[in-house]
Amino acid sequence: MPRKPYNKRDVNGVAAPNYNNGVSNPMMSTPEFKVRLFLFVACLWPLWVLALFGASAPGHNQQIASTSSTDNDTSKNAVSSPAAAMSNARFNLRSVLDRVDVMGYGPTHPRVAVVIVGEDKEDLIASIKSVYANTDINRIFVVCAVLDGHQEDLEFVRELRNVDNGSVPHWHGIRADVHLPGTNQAAQEDDPHSKKIHVMFNPTRLGVAASRLDSVEFVQILEKKHISAGFKSVDEDLILLLMQGGAQLKSHSWLAETTSALIVPPPILGIKDESLAMKVANAVSFHTEGFGKRTSFDEKFSPIITEATADEINLSNGHSFPTPALNGAAVALRLDTFANLPAQDPSLMDPWTANLDLSLNLWLCADGIDIVEEVEVSPPMAENPTTTLNPDQAARFAAVWMDEMLQQKFFQAYSSTWTRLDWETKVTKVKQSATTPSDLSRRCRSFEWYAKEVNPNLSKILEMGGWEHDHEKEIAEKQNVSKEGEKETQTLKPPPLLERKEEEKKDPPPINAIPDLAGHDKKKPSKPLRPENLNIVSQAKPINIEFEDASDGHEAHPHLGATDENGHVGYIHDETALRKNPPTLKIDEEQMAKFCKSRDDNYKMMHNRIVVDMEYDKKMEKSGVKRDKIFCLVYTIDSGHPKIPNILETWGPKCDGFMVGSNKTDPSLGTVNILHEGPEEYNNIWQKVRSMWSYIYDNYYEKYDWFHIGGDDLFLLIENLRLYLESEEIKTAANGGIYLPDGTETTQTPLLLGRRFAYMGDLNDIFDSGGSGYTMNKAALKLLVTECFVNYFPHAHTFSEDTMVARVLRKMGVLPYDTKDDDGGERYMPFMPGHHWSYHLPKDPMNSKDWYAKYSINIKEGAEHCSPKSVAFHYVKGENMKRLFALAYGLCPKEYLD
Numbered sequence: 001m002p003r004k005p006y007n008k009r010d011v012n013g014v015a016a017p018n019y020n021n022g023v024s025n026p027m028m029s030t031p032e033f034k035v036r037l038f039l040f041v042a043c044l045w046p047l048w049v050l051a052l053f054g055a056s057a058p059g060h061n062q063q064i065a066s067t068s069s070t071d072n073d074t075s076k077n078a079v080s081s082p083a084a085a086m087s088n089a090r091f092n093l094r095s096v097l098d099r100v101d102v103m104g105y106g107p108t109h110p111r112v113a114v115v116i117v118g119e120d121k122e123d124l125i126a127s128i129k130s131v132y133a134n135t136d137i138n139r140i141f142v143v144c145a146v147l148d149g150h151q152e153d154l155e156f157v158r159e160l161r162n163v164d165n166g167s168v169p170h171w172h173g174i175r176a177d178v179h180l181p182g183t184n185q186a187a188q189e190d191d192p193h194s195k196k197i198h199v200m201f202n203p204t205r206l207g208v209a210a211s212r213l214d215s216v217e218f219v220q221i222l223e224k225k226h227i228s229a230g231f232k233s234v235d236e237d238l239i240l241l242l243m244q245g246g247a248q249l250k251s252h253s254w255l256a257e258t259t260s261a262l263i264v265p266p267p268i269l270g271i272k273d274e275s276l277a278m279k280v281a282n283a284v285s286f287h288t289e290g291f292g293k294r295t296s297f298d299e300k301f302s303p304i305i306t307e308a309t310a311d312e313i314n315l316s317n318g319h320s321f322p323t324p325a326l327n328g329a330a331v332a333l334r335l336d337t338f339a340n341l342p343a344q345d346p347s348l349m350d351p352w353t354a355n356l357d358l359s360l361n362l363w364l365c366a367d368g369i370d371i372v373e374e375v376e377v378s379p380p381m382a383e384n385p386t387t388t389l390n391p392d393q394a395a396r397f398a399a400v401w402m403d404e405m406l407q408q409k410f411f412q413a414y415s416s417t418w419t420r421l422d423w424e425t426k427v428t429k430v431k432q433s434a435t436t437p438s439d440l441s442r443r444c445r446s447f448e449w450y451a452k453e454v455n456p457n458l459s460k461i462l463e464m465g466g467w468e469h470d471h472e473k474e475i476a477e478k479q480n481v482s483k484e485g486e487k488e489t490q491t492l493k494p495p496p497l498l499e500r501k502e503e504e505k506k507d508p509p510p511i512n513a514i515p516d517l518a519g520h521d522k523k524k525p526s527k528p529l530r531p532e533n534l535n536i537v538s539q540a541k542p543i544n545i546e547f548e549d550a551s552d553g554h555e556a557h558p559h560l561g562a563t564d565e566n567g568h569v570g571y572i573h574d575e576t577a578l579r580k581n582p583p584t585l586k587i588d589e590e591q592m593a594k595f596c597k598s599r600d601d602n603y604k605m606m607h608n609r610i611v612v613d614m615e616y617d618k619k620m621e622k623s624g625v626k627r628d629k630i631f632c633l634v635y636t637i638d639s640g641h642p643k644i645p646n647i648l649e650t651w652g653p654k655c656d657g658f659m660v661g662s663n664k665t666d667p668s669l670g671t672v673n674i675l676h677e678g679p680e681e682y683n684n685i686w687q688k689v690r691s692m693w694s695y696i697y698d699n700y701y702e703k704y705d706w707f708h709i710g711g712d713d714l715f716l717l718i719e720n721l722r723l724y725l726e727s728e729e730i731k732t733a734a735n736g737g738i739y740l741p742d743g744t745e746t747t748q749t750p751l752l753l754g755r756r757f758a759y760m761g762d763l764n765d766i767f768d769s770g771g772s773g774y775t776m777n778k779a780a781l782k783l784l785v786t787e788c789f790v791n792y793f794p795h796a797h798t799f800s801e802d803t804m805v806a807r808v809l810r811k812m813g814v815l816p817y818d819t820k821d822d823d824g825g826e827r828y829m830p831f832m833p834g835h836h837w838s839y840h841l842p843k844d845p846m847n848s849k850d851w852y853a854k855y856s857i858n859i860k861e862g863a864e865h866c867s868p869k870s871v872a873f874h875y876v877k878g879e880n881m882k883r884l885f886a887l888a889y890g891l892c893p894k895e896y897l898d
């Protein structure tokens with residue numbers, strides 16, 4: 001059926017879209033639809049507030065008029081004199097909206113738009129009832145029910161309205177309310193609450209994919225109207241719940257679980273602005289098939305049920321696990337995520353192919369799909385879904401998602417009856433069609449990646465040969481084989497691809513996997529690791545630390561590299577320039593007197609507590625032992641460049657390698673314009689960090705042992721850092737946690753070192769604070785760049801890079817190592833020294849408003865908070881950098897000291 005491409009429609013502004021596209025849908029194709037839409041919008045309950053305050057934006061008069069004339073009773077109920085309120089409309093409106101936010105419409109408590117597609121009335125009613133029974137009515141934005149393949153049916157509409165009749169407590173903007181049956185208008189047909197349910201009829205069956213796309217378009221129009229009327233903040237990101245008619249939510253917790261999986265509130269130091277909430281482009285599915293079970297599909301793309309591995313379940317303590325595909329009973333994702341999927345095919349009619357298409361979009365071009373185990377959804381009654389792809393569908397999936405080689409392999413796996421010519425003809429036809437999205441490879445991951453990492457049941461496709469294993473020849477061969485037994489051995493030989501796979505598996509086993517045999521002549525450290533740290537270290541797999549080129553020709557983000565001062569790509573910064581040619585430290589007498597005479601808390605911490613062990617450092621340098629090499633990475637933007645000289649004059653040259661990631665290259669400062677996806681803004685640091693680490697990995701990995709990153713207000717004590725990194729403890733940890741390395745190791749356990757915070761106090765969600773920065777060894781950097789960046793959140797748009805780094809490393813079993821010293825003193829500090837000197841924990845840290853108390857893990861107060869051998873401080877601004885340096889390195893003249 002010919003359909004207009006969706007994303008080309010204009011959904012801006014007030015005008016209803018042109019639905020006159022030849023689709024025979026009386027409801028949508030008549031001008032009446034426009035009026036219906038207006039009425040519908042006008043009746044939506046929050047809009048009565050608009051009418052109430054008379055807040056009219058140009059072009060909205062018609063809406064308001066219709067509201068007042070249909071909703072007499074609400075206006076009467078709410079305020080006795082609407083006219084009085086009108087005078088300060090705008091002002092009051094704002095405060096009403098604030099109130100609405102408190103109730104839970106803010107960016108971190110978005111409302112949900114439910115889209116239910118079905119072909120059976122009873123199924124739709126059952127699903128809608130389950131939504132109402134399990135969702136806070138205030139958080140339902142709209143419920144859009146599509147009755148596919150049915151004529152308009154007013155009886156059915158009336159029936160649905162009874163589901164949502166306002167009989168549960170809810171808010172009218174500023175007033176809590178409940179309509180008891182019989183006591184007010186609720187019993188009447190036109191009560192103010194029945195319009196959250198919107199019904200669409202498709203007299204000609206459109207199918208699942210197209211019905212969903214239609215409904216989402218409707219939701220987007222509605223959203224725009226709410227935004228322009230001032231009833232929805234642009235920061236509130238609607239959640240979209242797609243259900244199949246007949247599926248039923250079973251748990252009230254579904255929205256809370258879903259929200260926290262899709263939207264992460266700001267975790268970062270001192271940032272309370274909730275509009276900066278991190279938005280994840282993943283989708284959430286629910287427990288439908290039994291504990292630990294999930295929908296997947298085989299090499300012919302037919303659905304199968306598989307079990308999540310114990311590892312996958314354990315990663316989140318059984319809370320959730322990834323699923324390769326959706327069964328479509330219910331799936332939740334952000335409306336924006338859905339709208340940005342690049343390759344949705346509206347021609348897929350049946351639930352399975354539509355869900356398969358959605359699944360591939362989500363995995364390859366967004367952040368994937370997770371099942372939330374606690375939330376149960378009962379699946380719709382089985383209605384004989386088509387479970388195999390027809391050849392046209394198969395050809396389309398191949399043409400859209402696979403490269404040429406994989407298309408051939410998929411064909412071998414999919415069909416035993418077709419000829420190669422049939423297949424190539426079909427695929428070519430799909431490719432040439434104007435509605436087939438092209439060039440997904442720049443935006444999305446490869447199908448091969450998906451087959452390897454997400455859906456192992458597709459391994460059969462990867463193992464197939466290409467055209468050289470010509471299909472018809474193979475069939476002929478098989479026929480011959482059955483005749484001549486001797487040929488059998490030849491055909492049973494595994495194809496070359498399999499052989500290579502076997503070889504790869506023969507990697508040397510990780511050292512700590514065979515402790516006893518290998519352990520005889522291995523040296524243990526003088527003190528074992530603390531049990532907690534041993535546990536942390538043993539969760540991570542040691543990895544081979546040989547450099548593997550992950551840049552892929554530097555053609556795609558995050559390996560695009562850097563530009564020089566003139567904008568030429570391919571710039572490679574000389575990271576040793578600063579160490580070779582450090583600028584002189586400039587502190588005049590007056591400054592020095594100021595730095596050293598003040599007896600503030602910064603002085604107390606630096607002078608009375610912190611020690612830089614220069615003796616040890618000198619001894620080590622003399623001994624000729626190979627020192628660990630540290631690369632320091634600072635990030636800023638051009639407006640932060642004036643802060644850089646303070647670092648260059650103080651601790652910067654102590655790093656073996658030094659670079660400042662920026663958006664402007666200036667060799668005199670060591671700043672480098674790193675190319676990355678998305679805009680140069682605070683809210684996009686994740687993408688910048690992905691590019692910076694990739695650049696460091698691509699260019700400097702082999703020369704350095706450790707890599708530290710921090711902002712331009714970071715102060716490092718490099719001698720103490722190196723002392724710690726070269727300690728028996730850290731060497732043992734990087735070697736699996738039991739034995740010291742002997743220098744012959746080819747593998748290393750990834751280590752993530754820094755200041756640990758428990759996100760919202762949750763000890764299962766620990767990350768290293770970005771303030772003091774974090775230090776990684778080779779194994780961690782390699783894993784981060786070559787695995788984590790590729791597989792997790794490749795396009796997320798967020799500032800919380802520190803939680804993101806912890807999160808993606810955690811997916812690979814790497815947890816932040818506890819870097820406290822043996823007396824419980826912290827080494828990495830999120831604030832200035834003086835802050836820690838004077839800080840006192842509140843009585844009940846977990847219930848206090850003090851985020852720092854809540855996030856901190858067993859910290860000490862006062863001087864003892866900081867390890868004498870501290871390595872990092874944060875929020876060191878302006879000349880404080882030089883002051884801390886002078887105090888730490890004994891530069892103060894004696895007469896100024898006690």
Ligand SMILES: *[C@@H]1O[C@H](CO)[C@@H](O)[C@H](O)[C@H]1NC(C)=O
Nearest residue numbers: 068069070071072073074190
């Ligand atoms: C609203 O009020 C007008 C005038 O007071 C009246 O004619 C109309 O019937 C009322 N409508 C409803 C739905 O109560």
Ligand SMILES: *[C@@H]1O[C@H](CO)[C@@H](O)[C@H](O)[C@H]1NC(C)=O
Nearest residue numbers: 162163165166167181186187
């Ligand atoms: C309103 O909804 C409740 C719960 O769904 C139901 O028990 C009640 O009968 C409904 N009332 C009316 C007037 O439809």
Ligand SMILES: *[C@@H]1O[C@H](CO)[C@@H](O)[C@H](O)[C@H]1NC(C)=O
Nearest residue numbers: 309310311312313314315317
């Ligand atoms: C998963 O966790 C459970 C309980 O914590 C544990 O018993 C089990 O061994 C773990 N499985 C794996 C594969 O780590």
Ligand SMILES: *[C@@H]1O[C@H](CO)[C@@H](O)[C@H](O)[C@H]1NC(C)=O
Nearest residue numbers: 296298304305306307456457
């Ligand atoms: C899918 O993969 C799992 C695990 O690799 C395996 O146990 C199962 O048998 C496979 N199912 C099919 C139908 O290939």
Ligand SMILES: *[C@@H]1O[C@H](CO)[C@@H](O)[C@H](O)[C@H]1NC(C)=O
Nearest residue numbers: 473474475476477478479480
């Ligand atoms: C099958 O066997 C016949 C004779 O036994 C031979 O001519 C033919 O080439 C064989 N076909 C293939 C594909 O090996």
Ligand SMILES: *[C@@H]1O[C@H](CO)[C@@H](O)[C@H](O)[C@H]1NC(C)=O
Nearest residue numbers: 637638639663664679680681
């Ligand atoms: C760097 O980014 C900032 C913040 O977005 C911007 O104001 C500035 O113009 C950018 N500088 C360059 C050289 O692009």
